[in-house]
Amino acid sequence: MKKVININFQGRVVPIEESAYDNLQQYIDSLRVYFANEEGRDEIINDIEGRIAELFAEVLQKGNTCITDADVESVLNSMGRPQDFDAEGVNSAEQTTAENKRNNTGSSSTSGNRLFRDENNKILGGVCSGIANYLNIDPLIIRILTAIFIGVTFIPYLVLWIAVPSTASKMIGAQRKKLYRDPDDKMIAGVCSGLSKYFGINVWIPRTLFILPFISFAFRHWHWGLFDFPSFVNFSFSPGALVIYIIFWIVLPEAKTAAEKLELRGEKVDVESIKNTIQSDMEGFKERAEKMGNDIKNKAQEFGKSFNEKSTEMGTEATNVARKTGRGLGDVIVLLFKIFAYFIIGVVVFAIVAALFALGVVFTGLMPLKNYILESGWQSIFAWGTLLFFIWVPVIGIVTFIIRKIANVKGNKNIIRYSFTALWLIGLFCFIGLMVSLRNDFRYRNNPIEQNISIQQPSKGYLEIIRGNENKFYYNNNRWFRLEPFTSIDEDSVFVRNINIRIIQSATDSFYITAVKLANGSSRTVANVNADAITFQLTQNDSTIRFNNGIAINQNNKFRNQHLIVTIAVPVGKKIKITSKNNWDDGTDNISLGFDDNWNWGWNDNGAFNWKSNVTYLMTKNGLKDLDDVSNDNDSNDTNLQESKKELQQRLEQLQKESEDLKKELNQPDSKDSNRYHYQPEAPKKTKVTANTNDSIDILQQNVTDLIRTRFAI
Template sequence: MKKIININLSSRLIPIEDSAYEILRQYLDSLRRYFAKEEGAEEIVGDIESRIAEIFQEKIRKGAHCITDEDVQAIKASMGTPEQFVEEDGNTADSRQRTASEPFAPFIRPRKRFYRDPDGKVLGGVCSGLGAYFNVDPLVFRIIFAIGAVMWGGGILLYFILWFATPEAVTAAEKLEMRGERVDVNNIKAAVQEEMNSFRSRMERMGDDVRNFSEGRGKQFGRDAGSAIEGFFRGLANVIAYIAKGFFLFLAVVMLFVLVVGLIMSAVFSAVLIPVKDLLLDNGVQTMLFWPALALLVGIPILSLVAFLVRKMAGIKQQNRYAGYTLGFFWLLGVFFSVWLVVSLARDFNTRYKETETLSITQPSQGRLIVKKAESVLELDDVNLFDGNLRVVDDTVIIDDINIRVLKSETDSFAVEVVRSARGRTVAQAKAYTRLINVNMQQTDSVLYIPSGISIPRNSKYRNQQITVVIRVPVGKHILIDREVRYHYNFIRNWREEWWDDHYDWDENRQIDIRMTPGGWERTDQLEKKKEEAPAPADTANPRNEYRYRGPARQQEQNTTPIDDSSNKEAAADKKSIAMAVVSFLFLNPFKTLDPSSSQ
């Protein structure tokens, strides 16, 4: 029975037999004595201990209860002993090594492991680590990641995943494993001494600089001190610039990913965007300018960003200034084409023309006209944009831009007028677009149905076509506005004639009853409220009673006019708040209040 102890070997807890520990201790002491006069002795022995601890821990993880004498002997045969280093017969040593290390064959044979290479890294060392693992130039992997980032954007994500998931090769043993070299005492010694020589050369260069500085003349001390201070601040500026460069590089990668995704989405939805282009642009110069302007204005920045990322990932520092001048020239050309296109399109909206048509309607019975929204007969749209405000169906374009205005009639009869308007480059062109507007108003008994939109031919152009339905109501008569009408259309009104689309302004029938008075139209329930809230006569017997609290005011009863209810498909509109109603009223069509023609 052997005693088992726990030892701390290179910060790893290893259970080992007492006799095996003595063999291991003697082996490590012999290595320390052998490398005592070598440069970097502590680092060499430390890396050897780390490698031995890693192999022992792997064996324990595979199921071994503890480290035995045979395990330590196998490690000695695998890693090599000082006696073997001085032997002249290499074949005999190799034979003993293969025989003694048989139990540790899965752990000690040369194997490759993927690490990030800190010595040849450009960004995170992933590509240089892959190059060392596959024995390929790291430039190949940098180009592959750059192409992956440009083509589908996943190269960036894969690079960052490998960056954070892969450890960095820090010790000499890890760097040997990264290159697939055998991890033994000689190779560890060579790797550590190579690092020490590299560090020593850097320190020698630094020492030469210090010596040259100290051997300078006294009269140059001030100038050298100034240069040193300047170098310090230049180095500080370089550090700040490096941090900023890293930030902008990350920002460039994100922008490239967003642009690539945007281009893919644009290609997917091009079938939807092309009809919109055909509605806005004419078939002449505007269509000819659109594609070059879009390609140069958007494509040149993407191309420049891709070239920048490829240079960074490939480690190419040399830049071709003529290529930059060429790309800048073509981008400015794209800006010029875009400005030309915008100016040309703005001129097509320069002139407005409108014409008024008076419709022949049947006078409603009981002096009450009901206004409702007509049901849409279009169930399937080829193109539906801007939440249904622009629809393309077969050979027709439906524009949801209808205004309603309620005015006082100068006669004792109801009257309905339709004011068509459109814009164009000239008056004749605006007039032609106005004549193409088609609106279908219908009346059934006392109900006036307003269509959900106006229609123009598909081969026509959108030039802000709209109509205004003017309803003239005689004094003393009523008009019922359905809530769906208020929700769907724009109302042109005076500020003193305001009523809001909130829950409290609508009765149970979801309609508002408006009565025309000599001073303008007012809601019927508001008139009743004014009568109920008339001030009480002053108490002349006791003037203080006029200011005394008289209890809560009597609540107003809701006005329930027995009118057919409208469709319930807009029931969700009941939950719109007062704030949303104010915003929709102020910003739905802000230019209507500025148009002098709207008041006519």
């Protein structure tokens, strides 16, 4: 049986065994002797006591009724003893470390075979290394499997990251990271500087991310939504960053003590590190104070004293409760923030790798076509340099980095980094040279001239345009995978699908076709030569006209944005159908290189009608009418029915009014001539008229009913 007492230790009521209290008191006394000649000794000892009080609180939170001798011994071992830092105490330090390891091993063994996240061998959250330790296998195996099956393992990884405790919770005073607000390098509340120290990045990065919403407000004020996702293309951000900053400001505690500053950086908290932190803070404070002047220093000290006095008046117990709550919420916030940050980084890295890989695949597939686009010499050299160094080197570099990170490979990272950077710079030079050279080859455009193509008028008032060749294998290329709109046709030529068809209304009663050839070149003369070299073959068999679906490009006549715009004029009252072979579309997937080819599309806007392949159209005064779409007839029938119903309804109302007038005239005899109807030879005739009127009304009502039934039936 041991005696338990309650002590007030750093503002906390701590139940502790009396023998454990004696050990703690001896430790504090040894610290006072050790730091007797150190500058700021009182603050150092006060921070050490505050750290010990925090560790005692962790022990009590686990369900212990009081602090025992073993708990005090574990806390003091984690903090380090003064003799451990003396030159004469090396042997005792080693002995203490070994004893601490035995204690930790014993505590872990008593806890059973339980799953923990490994904080000492982690890359993200320590989940993979923790599972590997639990299964007693190599962590590399778990990491590779997790990376391969990331689509399946992503959500379980996040769940384990949140739910599974870390190894730091197994032993007292273990090295860990906590997020605080940094008061030493703050501009407003120290949130950004705290994030920078926690993640080990430059402080300007989080500050830039939080300040960008205000910059974007000047550019795109209409995107000032509360939680709109930021768009890095048009400088559109939301004030959600400001809300997040305020939440961090409220939730995260400020790193006031040396132990909290060490936890913010993820460093081990012991006696020596606390001493070094306090002394460095004091040196930095002196330098800043000397620069700011004695007056500002005195005002700051007075403000600090008054603030401390007011805080003390609020009660230490309330402060401790708020501090615990803030830390608990802070741990949750930082965990969610880390998960979100790593998720965004992972998505961005994956998108970059996928985009570069896809770009590399596309360029690799187009390399067989380089002889149809590029000139021999420097352009070919620049093209290969762009493909290998500018596109594939980043892909290989990122994949290498991921593999080294997963495998935890240690080595000289600078050599690899500088090598990849140098190769990519060579690729960038090749890319710029290639773009400049191609820009010169596509700089000028030709003078377009509309040419008439003679055709025979079809005998039946119907014209069918067939695009493409009848042989469906004519465009296949088995040597390299197929990439539209380039499609190989033989050994020395390719087809470019740059033929557009316009359908307009003919001003006469005849069909006619015109064509415009367009191309670029290094000069106006070269552009005209490239345009004249475009071949357009057209064959007609009465109402059927067939022509190729692309422009032939060979190695002598390089691709220079050759386009062919075919205009078909259709007379009013005649039909046209455009049939595409080989599953080729309406010709909208054109290819162009350079930035001076927008003028090509001006030929498509003047009076042309939209059309679809394999559909029969009738040219009307209002444009093309789809004869294969029954909705047009239904709409016309609906309109006629509505008009007929309206006319019949008006006629019915008119006849009903006339019938009412006749009935009133028959039922009201004239009082001035009482003998007027004594003799009624015309009575049968009047009765007949009334009957005929009633019959007409019934017939009209029946017609209206039939029309309504017909409308619903349709």
